[in-house]
Amino acid sequence: MSTLAFAPFLEPLNALHGPWAWMLLPLALGIAVIFRAIREPEHRFWPRYIRGVAMLTLKITLGVLLLGVAFHLFARVWLPLVTPMPAGN
Amino acid sequence: MPPRQLPQLDLTGGLLAFLLPGLGHVYQGRVRRGLLAGSGVLALYTIGLLIGGLSIVDSRGEGRDVLDRIWFFGQILVGPLTLVVDQLHHRFDAPGSTVALKPALGKVYDMGVLFTAIAGLMNLVVLFDALMPREHPIDAEQRQPRTPPGPVTATVTPAAAMPATAMPATAMPGPVSDATNAAPSHKDPA
Numbered sequence: 321m322s323t324l325a326f327a328p329f330l331e332p333l334n335a336l337h338g339p340w341a342w343m344l345l346p347l348a349l350g351i352a353v354i355f356r357a358i359r360e361p362e363h364r365f366w367p368r369y370i371r372g373v374a375m376l377t378l379k380i381t382l383g384v385l386l387l388g389v390a391f392h393l394f395a396r397v398w399l400p401l402v403t404p405m406p407a408g409n
Numbered sequence: 410m411p412p413r414q415l416p417q418l419d420l421t422g423g424l425l426a427f428l429l430p431g432l433g434h435v436y437q438g439r440v441r442r443g444l445l446a447g448s449g450v451l452a453l454y455t456i457g458l459l460i461g462g463l464s465i466v467d468s469r470g471e472g473r474d475v476l477d478r479i480w481f482f483g484q485i486l487v488g489p490l491t492l493v494v495d496q497l498h499h500r501f502d503a504p505g506s507t508v509a510l511k512p513a514l515g516k517v518y519d520m521g522v523l524f525t526a527i528a529g530l531m532n533l534v535v536l537f538d539a540l541m542p543r544e545h546p547i548d549a550e551q552r553q554p555r556t557p558p559g560p561v562t563a564t565v566t567p568a569a570a571m572p573a574t575a576m577p578a579t580a581m582p583g584p585v586s587d588a589t590n591a592a593p594s595h596k597d598p599a
Contacts, residue, residue, distance in 0.1 A: 330501070332462045332513035332521065340516040343460070344547035347524060350453040354531045358434075358538040361545035365441065 344384055345377075352376035417540040423540030428489050430532045433539025434563075446535045453528035454487050460493065461513040461521020463501065466494045483526030530560045 326333065336343065356372040415437060426433030433449015434440070456549055470478035483490045484593065501510040 331511035354449035
């Protein structure tokens with residue numbers, strides 16, 4: 321058996337070590353598919369549902385991206401300003 | 410199939426929703442919602458297992474930080490399926506097993522656990538919707554017969570339909586006649 325073969329469910333998908341952040345998109349889509357399925361009215365369901373899923377996916381993705389930017393600024397910009405590192409470090 | 414009359418609290422629907430994601434809604438006649446929500450939960454869960462493998466569902470947390478076991482409480486919300494996966498994990502991980510189960514590490518472990526735990530939490534939302542079903546306000550409005558817009562017309566009251574002879578003087582339609590409907594005066598006529 322080739323060592324490169326991937327056995328689903330028995331071993332992890334190690335190819336995602338690098339591009340793990342892209343998994344945010346299917347995660348956001350999955351949450352939106354579930355949430356909008358129970359929130360949309362029966363009247364004109366499909367147009368509302370598809371639009372709702374697209375909008376919620378976009379909102380979750382942008383929200384997480386904004387949180388990431390905010391945490392980055394907090395950790396890499398604001399914290400070094402308020403707690404300057406000693407010289408030589 | 411039209412949805413049946415939804416009760417305030419549907420314990421059977423809630424139980425079925427826990428047994429299999431979306432089954433509670435299907436039982437209530439809300440088949441489309443049940444299929445969409447259930448397939449969404451199962452898709453998230455399956456993607457999580459594909460990313461991290463069976464080893465990410467671990468009720469015992471052997472060899473891991475105690476805090477890692479917290480994620481199992483999110484995963485178990487998917488239902489008995491998680492118990493089956495957990496049993497498979499420990500069976501394959503047991504000494505002498507012919508199946509080689511490789512543990513997930515780092516970001517792959519995190520992503521797998523995140524997908525499966527969020528699938529469980531979303532199933533909790535679906536479960537509560539099946540347990541306490543509510544009709545959407547737009548659907549309730551659509552069920553109401555609409556009145557055509559226009560000027561407000563006088564409605565015929567039972568009193569107006571009565572013959573004038575049988576009608577009490579105080580209920581007589583039209584201009585009030587002083588002779589017949591004069592209010593009792595407290596003034597002394599003298």
